[in-house]
Amino acid sequence: MALSPNGKTIASGSNDGTVRLWEVETGKVVVKWKGHTSFVQSVCWSPNCGRVVSGSNDGMAKVWDVKSGKPGEGLNPIKTGHESVYVVRYSPEASMIATGGFNENGFKIWDAKKGELLYMSTIKFDPVWSLTWTSDEKKLIAGCGNGPIAIFDTATWQQIAVLEGHIDVVYSLTLFPNDRLLASTSWDHTARLWNLDTNLQIGPPLQHKNDVTCAAFSADGKLLSTAGWNDKNAYVWDIQAVLKTAGLENLLSIPDAQKSELKNNVCIIL
Numbered sequence: 001m002a003l004s005p006n007g008k009t010i011a012s013g014s015n016d017g018t019v020r021l022w023e024v025e026t027g028k029v030v031v032k033w034k035g036h037t038s039f040v041q042s043v044c045w046s047p048n049c050g051r052v053v054s055g056s057n058d059g060m061a062k063v064w065d066v067k068s069g070k071p072g073e074g075l076n077p078i079k080t081g082h083e084s085v086y087v088v089r090y091s092p093e094a095s096m097i098a099t100g101g102f103n104e105n106g107f108k109i110w111d112a113k114k115g116e117l118l119y120m121s122t123i124k125f126d127p128v129w130s131l132t133w134t135s136d137e138k139k140l141i142a143g144c145g146n147g148p149i150a151i152f153d154t155a156t157w158q159q160i161a162v163l164e165g166h167i168d169v170v171y172s173l174t175l176f177p178n179d180r181l182l183a184s185t186s187w188d189h190t191a192r193l194w195n196l197d198t199n200l201q202i203g204p205p206l207q208h209k210n211d212v213t214c215a216a217f218s219a220d221g222k223l224l225s226t227a228g229w230n231d232k233n234a235y236v237w238d239i240q241a242v243l244k245t246a247g248l249e250n251l252l253s254i255p256d257a258q259k260s261e262l263k264n265n266v267c268i269i270l
């Protein structure tokens with residue numbers, strides 16, 4: 001699921017191959033799109049709420065126009081080359097779409113207007129299960145199938161850092177809006193916090209009894225909620241306490257200029 005940047009609508013993908021839009025206020029489905037032939041693994045909103053991109057186990061990514069309800073012209077379908085598309089993400093400026101998945105491991109970058117391939121990662125590693133962009137679009141962060149989290153410079157597409165700690169699929173990545181604090185969740189039954197100033201892990205892993213598949217920061221970053229498969233619980237963690245223990249409370253600071261930019265550009269991925 002993905003919450004629209006304006007907070008009014010949720011997009012969801014289903015194992016029946018459909019994408020649905022839900023009105024937050026009423027909890028009702030307002031749009032149902034059919035087009036994929038297999039499980040929809042990932043959905044993401046464009047920053048202006050005008051489009052939704054979906055990625056499926058059918059190997060396709062599709063871009064949907066929210067206003068018209070029709071697929072975006074010149075874009076569909078994007079034949080990614082992945083046997084299964086595990087993740088799709090719009091870049092913050094909506095100029096690019098990143099995809100990751102199984103087969104042709106790594107990630108690919110697509111022109112968000114034309115659907116043309118711009119870049120295919122040459123560094124071969126386990127399938128990419130999760131992706132997130134920094135707000136300035138200068139870095140792309142990828143969570144891999146065997147545990148590492150790789151950071152790429154989008155000017156050169158060179159790998160510039162690796163965060164090591166997870167030992168299984170990194171299923172989700174959640175970046176705090178100031179681009180300094182990253183949360184990751186994994187099938188190794190942990191969620192972890194990372195200091196992107198130093199690319200080091202913060203504190204001990206946040207232990208769970210089962211696979212952890214999603215996480216979301218509170219607006220002020222002081223709390224982190226997590227949940228996963230085979231578990232009927234959701235968890236809330238006191239991140240401010242973890243950072244205080246590590247002497248890293250300043251990682252939650254957001255410059256005033258960035259605060260104003262973020263007010264109308266928030267997207268929560270679950």
